[in-house]
Amino acid sequence: MRETRNITVTINGKRYDEEVExxxxxxxxxxxxxxxxxxxxxxxxxxxxxCTILFDGLSARSCLMLAVQADGHEIxxxxxxxxxxxxxxxxxxxxxxxxxxxxxxxxxxxxTTLLEFLRDNPDPTEKEVRIAISGNLCRCTxxxxxxxxxxxxxxxxxxAKPAP
Amino acid sequence: MKPPPFSYHDPATVADAVGLLSKLENAKLxxxxxxxxxxxxxxxVLPDHIIDLNKVKELFYLREANGxxxxxxxxxxxxxxFSDDVKTRHPLIQEAILNVGHRQTRNRGTVGxxxxxxxxxxxxxxxxxxxxxxxxxAGPKGKRDIPIADFPVDYMTSxxxxxxxxxxxxxxxxxxxxxxxFVEFARRHGDFAIASAAALLEEDANGKxxxxxxxxGGVAKIPLRMPAVEKSLVGQxxxxxxxxxxxxxxxxxxxLTDVHAPASYxxxxxxxxxxxxxxxxxxxxxxxx
Numbered sequence: 001m002r003e004t005r006n007i008t009v010t011i012n013g014k015r016y017d018e019e020v021e022x023x024x025x026x027x028x029x030x031x032x033x034x035x036x037x038x039x040x041x042x043x044x045x046x047x048x049x050x051c052t053i054l055f056d057g058l059s060a061r062s063c064l065m066l067a068v069q070a071d072g073h074e075i076x077x078x079x080x081x082x083x084x085x086x087x088x089x090x091x092x093x094x095x096x097x098x099x100x101x102x103x104x105x106x107x108x109x110x111x112t113t114l115l116e117f118l119r120d121n122p123d124p125t126e127k128e129v130r131i132a133i134s135g136n137l138c139r140c141t142x143x144x145x146x147x148x149x150x151x152x153x154x155x156x157x158x159x160a161k162p163a164p
Numbered sequence: 165m166k167p168p169p170f171s172y173h174d175p176a177t178v179a180d181a182v183g184l185l186s187k188l189e190n191a192k193l194x195x196x197x198x199x200x201x202x203x204x205x206x207x208x209v210l211p212d213h214i215i216d217l218n219k220v221k222e223l224f225y226l227r228e229a230n231g232x233x234x235x236x237x238x239x240x241x242x243x244x245x246f247s248d249d250v251k252t253r254h255p256l257i258q259e260a261i262l263n264v265g266h267r268q269t270r271n272r273g274t275v276g277x278x279x280x281x282x283x284x285x286x287x288x289x290x291x292x293x294x295x296x297x298x299x300x301x302a303g304p305k306g307k308r309d310i311p312i313a314d315f316p317v318d319y320m321t322s323x324x325x326x327x328x329x330x331x332x333x334x335x336x337x338x339x340x341x342x343x344x345x346f347v348e349f350a351r352r353h354g355d356f357a358i359a360s361a362a363a364l365l366e367e368d369a370n371g372k373x374x375x376x377x378x379x380x381g382g383v384a385k386i387p388l389r390m391p392a393v394e395k396s397l398v399g400q401x402x403x404x405x406x407x408x409x410x411x412x413x414x415x416x417x418x419x420l421t422d423v424h425a426p427a428s429y430x431x432x433x434x435x436x437x438x439x440x441x442x443x444x445x446x447x448x449x450x451x452x453x
Contacts (some may be wrong), residue, residue, distance in 0.1 A: 025167070045202035046269065064269075066194075066197075068216075069218060090321060091422055117267070132267065135354055
C-alpha cells in the first residue's frame with residue numbers, strides 16, 4: 001500500500017506542486033524529494049531540534065509533521081534566511097563572529113528557532129535566550145557561543161537609532 | 165519515510181471525524197503530533213489509518229464562559245501561553261504551560277492531545293485536575309461530559325472510548341486574589357518532569373486557609389489530587405512549617421520507578437514539590453509577589 005497525495009507548498013518563497021507519500025514526514029519530504037538538505041535530522045523524534053523550520057512563521061519540528069499537512073502552507077527553512085546568495089542574515093553573521101557553531105549540525109534549527117524568538121523578543125536577556133534554545137541540542141559549543149551570538153544578533157537587528 | 169504505511173484522512177468536521185473513527189479499524193487520531201509522530205517514526209504504533217484533526221476548525225477556540233476557560237481540543241498550547249486572559253484569570257495554567265516542552269512543540273502541540281495522551285508527567289492533565297476541569301467527548305451517540313477526576317483511568321489511559329473524540333475542556337476559574345503555584349523538577353528545562361505539583365490557595369483576611377487544591381504529576385502512573393493534604397490544611401494558618409507537615413502525606417504515594425528516578429526519590433520529590441507549590445501559591449495570595 002503506497003498512498004499518495006498532491007500537495008502545494010511554498011518553501012522559502014518558492015512554490016512546489018508535488019505528489020507525496022502520505023506517511024512521509026515533512027523533513028524527509030523536503031530533504032529527499034525536494035533536495036532541500038539544509039534542514040537537518042538528528043533524532044527524528046522531536047528531541048534535538050535540528051529539523052526546526054518556521055511553519056506559517058512559527059517554529060515547528062519538521063520531523064513531527066507529515067508532508068501532507070503542509071499543503072497550502074508557507075515554510076521557511078535555513079536556506080531561506082539569507083537575503084541573497086552572497087549575503088548573510090545578521091543572525092548568521094552573529095553566529096559566524098561569536099563561534100556560534102563548530103560542526104554546524106544543530107545550526108539550521110538554532111537559526112530558525114532564534115529567528116522566531118528574536119522577532120517576538122527583540123531585546124532578550126541571557127536567561128530568555130537559554131530558555132529559547134532549550135529545545136535545540138548542540139554537542140560542540142557548550143552553548144555559550146550560541147547565546148553570545150543570539151544576544152549579539154539582537155543588537156544587530158535593532159533599527160539604527162537616529163542621531164540625538 | 166519512517167512512519168509505517170497508513171491511510172490518511174483529514175476530515176473537516178467533528179461529525180466526519182467521529183464517523184471515520186467508528187468505521188475504520190485500527191485508526192489513530194492525529195492532533196498536534198508531538199507524541200504520536202515520534203511514536204510513528206519509531207514504529208511504536210502501527211495504525212492502518214491516521215485521522216488528522218488539524219482541519220477540524222470547530223475544535224480551535226479559547227473563550228471565557230460561565231466562570232470557566234473553555235478550550236477547544238485542538239487549541240494549540242501556544243494559544244494558552246500567549247493569551248492575556250489566561251495570564252490574568254488562569255495564572256496556574258499559564259505557569260504550567262511554560263513547562264510544556266519547548267516553544268517549537270507548544271506551537272504545534274494541542275491541549276486535547278496532551279490530555280488524551282495522558283503522560284503521567286504532562287502538565288496539562290495535572291492542572292486540569294487541580295482546577296476540577298470537565299472534558300467533553302463526542303462519539304456516535306452524541307456528546308458526554310466527563311469530570312476530570314474520572315478521566316485518567318490508568319497509565320496513559322483516559323476514559324475516552326475508542327470511538328470517541330475529546331472535543332472540549334473547561335477549566336473553572338478561581339476567584340480574584342487566589343494564589344497559584346506550579347513547580348516541577350526535571351533534569352533540564354523542557355524535559356519530562358520527574359515530579360511536579362500544582363497548588364491553588366484561598367486565604368481569609370487573617371491568613372487562614374479557606375480553600376486549597378493540590379495535585380501531583382509525574383510521581384504516580386496518573387496525576388493525583390491530594391484530598392488528604394487539602395483537608396488537613398483547611399482552617400490552618402499558612403506557613404512553610406504547616407505545609408511541610410501536611411505534605412509528608414505525599415511520601416505515601418505509590419510511585420513509579422524508571423531510568424530517571426526510583427520510586428523512593430519520586431516520593432521524596434512529591435513532598436518537596438508540593439510544599440514549594442503551596443508556598444508559591446501562599447506568596448501570591450491577594451496579589452502578593
